[in-house]
Amino acid sequence: MAIQVKSEIGKLRQVMLHRPDKELEHLVPDDLERLLFDDIPYLKTAQNEHDLFAGIMRGQGVEVVYLEDLIAEVLKENRELKDQFIRQFIEEGNVVDERMRDYLFAYLNEIQDAKELVLKLMSGVRAGELKVRTKRPLVDLIKTDNQFILDPIPNLYFTRDPFACIGNGVSLNRMYSRTRRRETLFGKYVLENHPNFAGQTPFYYKREFPYAIEGGDILNLSNQVLAVGISQRTTAEAIELLAQNIFADETSEIETILALDIPAIRAFMHLDTVCTQVDYDKFTIHPGILGTLRIFEIRKGDKKGELKVAETNSSLEEVLASHLKLDSVTLIQCGGKDRIASEREQWNDGSNTLCIEPGKVVVYDRNYVTNQILRDNGVIVLEMASSELSRGRGGPRCMSMPLVRELIITP
Template sequence: MGVHVKSEIGTLKRVMLHRPGRELEQLVPGELERLLFDDIPYLKTARQEHDQFAELLRRNHIEVLYLEDLMAETLKLNEHLKEKFIEEFICDSGNNAYLNKKVLKKYLMSIADEKTLVEKTMEGIFFDEIASEGKNPLVDMVRNHKRFLTDPIPNLYFTRDPFAIIGNGVSIHKMYSGTRRRETIYGKYIMEHHPDFAGTVNQYYKRNDLFSIEGGDILNLSNRVLAIGISQRTTPEAIELLAKRIFADEYSEVETILALDIPNIRAYMHLDTVLTQVDYDKFTVYPGILGSLRIYEICKGDKEETLNVSELEQSLAVILATHLGLDKITLIHCGGKNGIASEREQWNDGSNTLAIAPGKVVVYDRNNITNQILREHGLEVLEIASSELSRGRGGPRCMSMPLVRGDI
């Protein structure tokens, strides 16, 4: 079946989500910053909100797949992968996991049910869940037995970031933060071995590449134009490497990559927290970035594996219109003209919309000012509850990984 995404607004047909799991219940105040959270979501309500999100997508004739199910199916259909997956997971889980790799591997190999195994790797493993070999007596005596041997992976419900579909290919990412790097293991195994994708999806970026890049920074503007944010989590080095590989693929239609250099701060961690497309000629934008935004155009160079790069001097609106072949586009300001509302609603992902068709978007209900402005611009706005999901600093676009969209 493969993948097919050549725009941000084409009718969404197939999407991958991750239903929040017990990994959220492993968050504690002292670990929040390291695990990239500002608060602790309440799992029961977070699941209810996420289920509402998934059901809304289904009601709009979108096939919803779950990361945990796809990974479990991959292991079930390829029994020889279980040991390899566990070894790779342990290798990426830090020094304590590696120090205890023998007993940790035995523990994980003993989990017969594939989905239970996958969910266990996601939720984290305590030291006292495995038997000590007695090789580290000082460590065994002084460690806190509530301490994690492998950390939980609480950011997983933001499936947009670990990889990105670009045309008929995929970019599997080197995540910026160590706490998120294991997330890409699942995407790698699914894309390489699940029967829906194996052998049909070209990989433009690999999880062991050197420089960080994340899916929230990648926007498919059209079949020929890609936008990528230079952000807190995506480096220019990664963009150059990705560009060279895309341009080298004879089946890729992408001719131009726009690199948008946004402020390197947590509030704007990805491009899609400040800019998303909602219709053929409309984008939501956080106005706070417009004064400092620098935009670069990247095209294939005259020689193999070279790039032509130039800085564009026009405004964001003019650049987007030009590259989309339009006379003009409309930038819809998050929060409108109210500066306080703009900052508050951007923080709560008012600019992080998920278009499921041209002019039809899914948004958080809490951003009432921005949502009303979207309606005034003629958009169909579908709201979902967000009291707990929003605590993870990501909106509907962050929580969804489109696998197949219709062409526009």
Template sequence: MAIHVTSEIGPLKQVLLHRPGRELEHLIPDTLERLLFDDIPYLAAAQREHDVFARTLTDNGVEVLYLEDLMAGTLQNDPSLKPAFIRDFIREAGAVALNYQEELFQLLMDIQDEKELVLRTMAGVNLSELRRPTKSTLSEMVRREDRFVLEPIPNLYFTRDPFATIGRGVSLNRMYSATRRRETIYGRYILTYHPDYAQKVPLYYQPSFPFSIEGGDILNLNAQTLAIGISQRTTPEAIELLASNLFRSEGCAVNTILALDIPSMRAYMHLDTVFTQVDNDKFTIHPGILQTLRIYQLSRDGSGGVRTVERTKPLDTVLAELLELERVTLIHCGGQDRIAAEREQWNDGSNTLCIAPGKVVVYDRNNITNRILEDHGVTVLEIPSSELSRGRGGPRCMSMPLMREG
């Protein structure tokens, strides 16, 4: 069994991370908005914080795999994939990269060590690194030599988004922003060619599909039920398409999807920035979404299609019904203090990674929400977050579970 994830809370056994690398040092003020950052993290401190995150997981029995190692292993296992991988990467990098595609291709092909190659694609390439003896074109004469012709991918340490594990399969996503679309290439090559995953993992969604969907919006409530956010980055059309594929896929147990319509704004970019599960019957939630939240339920219609109805009951009631529980507790991020709720939601107070029922990894900076979780009987494992939080993502965003116990 290559992948098995049927809940948000089953004991976590194996997880995919990416340790932040030089791509963060290639952020500059002029590119922050385009590359989806609000500030520039200090790399050395971000790596130290991420190492604490990884060590917290391993200390609690979780096997940590790294995206860069799996991708390097894929290329090592089959060296013939290298030119195709590089061509795909350049093709997805945009018009400027295509303008220099032969020079980029040669530069990357000359890198012999597979992991070094993978890290280089993540970090980016600027014009001065290309082998061009003279400035012979208008663009070369006008553009500065430190301009990136292959832009960095600084969002990679949020491994949750490019693909989402659902049961024994994967939704390989179409990313909302063009700057993140290269991230799915690593997942596609790993899932298609790595010996641990090849021919073992059904794909329920593909980056070639026209509608955007990201992993931060997909929550496994149980083997039969998903919650998916209609958000800034996931469209209702994508949810309908994923639902249709899941419902028609032989061996897939999912028969119900709750589509939660949250405000389309950067602060709430994904469902898991405002709503995560922390125990069998407990969820964290940002109270700011409750007044406007609309809930839709998608299910099989009996003839191979998808039936959709709007649920008008409160969220906790709908969750209790679907999870067959007497009641569900919604734990408010920041408690009853609106200012604390807004501040701690911005710093991912609601973005918890549950590693076992009632046991979560959280950012230490969200002290009010963390104490409220403890008051509700939840074990809280705090990790430092001064630099990691600058990317606007928390422990759940930074992790892609590959194996959970049932």
């Protein structure tokens, strides 16, 4: 089975990462806001931290695969597909000038090694690398060699967002920001063409759909219940369309989708920055959302394509316990009852944990207050260094795409 993710806590067997590369070195201060960064990570340290992250998972028996390797394997064996991928990548890179598109295609197509090509596409292409003139006199005088013809894609190490595994299928997402939309091309070509996935993976959402949705907002609570955040980067319209497609798939076990309306601000960004599951009956939570949270239950309607939607007046604890068929759940507050610690550690993704198996999580070491509270609640905490990776505003869950988890056996 290509993909099997029916919970947030089932023992992790296979995960997809992207090891950050030169795309981070191609960040410059003037482009930070446009490329969705607040600061410039130091690449060497970021890579060392990311290698430690992968090493922690391998030490727990998890198979780690890399996005850059999967797409390289796809392009290596199919010249026609390689040409198609390059042209689509250029087209979606907002290269308007037709001659420049041709120059770019020729330059990229000359790269014979598939992995080298993939890394170049991720890191961006500067005008000086092409060594050509546009034959447009003003443009040639104005454009400098250091200007990017194709922007770098520095957010790629957050592999959670471009697509989301749901049961045995995927949501291939339409990213909120134009800056990140090319990221989903890698997932598209892997899922449609790699022998491990091609023809085996239902699509519940497609990147061509008009409404924004991102993987950080999608949590698999059980084989029957999915939670999706209505957030800064995921719209209610997208959730309706996702729900219709899931309910239309007779092989899907999902019966209920919980839509959680969280504040649409950058500090909260995605559902998984304020809420993640760490054990059968335990969740991390940022207390800042509790006073504003609205929860909607979505079920299949009586007619084809119809949805039944109802807002619940129950608390988050009650909703989670009910849908997980538990007597109660524990919400572990990020930073505890200290408001300063809570806001600081939430900004550094203290609530963004990656569960390796029930009661065992990978977290950033810098969130020491929250990490100790997790330990006090019986959770095994595997800490990773995070001085540079955290500058991208995403934690261990954001940086990982589980592909296979063991099925949950209720204790």
